[in-house]
Amino acid sequence: MKVNMKINKQTLNTLKNFSDINMSIEVKAGNTLRTVSVQKNILAEAQVETTFPQDFAIYEVNRFLGAASLFDDPDFEFGEKSVKIGNNKYSLDYVYCDPSMIVTPPEKNITVPDPEVRFTLTQDTLSQLLKAGNVLGTPEIVVEGGSPMKVRAMDTQNDSTDTFHVNLNDSSDKSFRFVFKIENLKMVPGDYDVEISSKGIARFSQNKLQYWIATESSSTYGG
DSSP states (O other): OOEEEOOOHHHHHHHHHHHTTOSOEEEOSEEEEEEEOTTSSEEEEEEEEEEESSOEEESOHHHHHHHHTTSSSOEEEEOSSEEEEEOSSOEEEEEOOOGGGSOOOOSSOOOOOSOSEEEEEOHHHHHHHHHHHHHHTOOEEEEEEESSOEEEEEOTTOTTSOOEEEEOSOOEEEEEEEEEEGGGOOOOSSOEEEEEETTTEEEEEETTEEEEEEOOTTOEEOO
């Protein structure tokens, strides 16, 4: 049975963001989108405003979004093997791929075991860190303990490079240094509640959107 429906802008924007993590996606029936990077070091989940009527997989999300952009407010008619995108005059059939062709997320989300560090990362701070990393050419974002806690855009392998510093409103009497590759911080702009575990995983969450991102092996936690 074919279902004709709209996909709203918030959902399309989420798909666009998730395409930065993995070019492909398997969409499950319902209003939850999930993706995982090919390296399996980033997992993301979002509750979206569109409810999909069935499971389907897209091999190249940006191509799918490009196809949808050919039309002004198109209808999406989901069939067994393809989705018909368009209006009464123009339309195209976009063929699904076999889910076995793509890297799909695990059935269950990752549990952040006993997170030792919690703080709020504001949209402004995240934006400044990513901008500084781009300008300075630094490959990492580092979260460090102290009063206050600090986040830096830096190169942990090269002490002679420039470093951008941000003082957080949070403090910690613990000694730690959690390292993230800047290329893994592909979040939608916004304020995030951050939990980091010394077991090698962090969770960034806001409203109905969550990202689980692995910390680098050079991270340290002194307790």
